[in-house]
């Protein structure tokens with residue numbers, strides 16, 4: 001649903017932000033679901049944010065709207081100074097390609113390509129050269145050296161997830177959205193990934209936004225947003241696993 005209004009761009013420097021963002025699925029039907037209910041949030045450039053909340057609370061929907069993969073029903077989603085809610089699809093696609101990396105819950109790997117081909121695909125599509133050093137550092141951080149010639153069907157779930165993460169990072173996106181990136185990983189690989197994501201934000205200035213159910217994973221972030229029924233009900237600075245577990249205890253989630 002689109003309706004014309006004149007939105008003001010965010011005044012403070014932000015990597016991305018939402019302003020009164022609402023997303024309703026099945027508008028007008030008897031199965032209408034308000035997935036996001038008037039969410040306003042600003043994400044600082046170079047920060048690492050965890051999004052937590054019970055199943056169905058709107059976490060994936062919020063990331064999809066912020067990343068320009070889905071359109072809000074009302075309100076605005078900004079990527080820097082660009083209003084994704086108002087721009088034509090073509091421009092949103094270009095902004096996404098130039099600025100955003102996305103790791104999906106389902107890995108979305110192409111089955112006929114090897115791991116290496118999947119990882120460099122976004123660069124191939126953009127007609128850009130592969131930076132061999134950058135490629136090597138990502139592959140090493142994610143321990144994928146021995147799996148590069150395998151196809152997705154020959155990889156475990158955790159390996160497929162790491163390939164999807166490598167692909168999202170290859171283009172050095174300004175903003176990386178990751179939906180449960182540690183979900184299919186053992187704890188050692190999960191920890192290595194979280195440390196890597198933290199380095200991406202601290203050393204490369206990349207903005208990382210990660211959905212997670214794991215309070216220990218959230219503790220790697222600078223900030224944790226807690227969603228409940230499509231609203232942000234808590235915004236925790238420098239979260240610890242204990243703080244996030246206490247928050248969930250209060251929510252009864």
Ligand SMILES: Nc1ncnc2c1ncn2[C@@H]1O[C@H](COP(=O)(O)OP(=O)(O)OP(=O)(O)O)[C@@H](O)[C@H]1O
Pocket residue numbers: 025026033034035053054055056057058059060061062
């Ligand atoms: N395409 C869709 N059509 C209709 N309803 C949807 C659609 N996608 C999500 N929903 C509903 O919107 C609400 C929020 O879903 P969302 O996937 O954002 O939650 P989530 O917090 O990411 O959940 P989970 O932790 O289970 O992945 C849920 O009630 C869900 O059933």
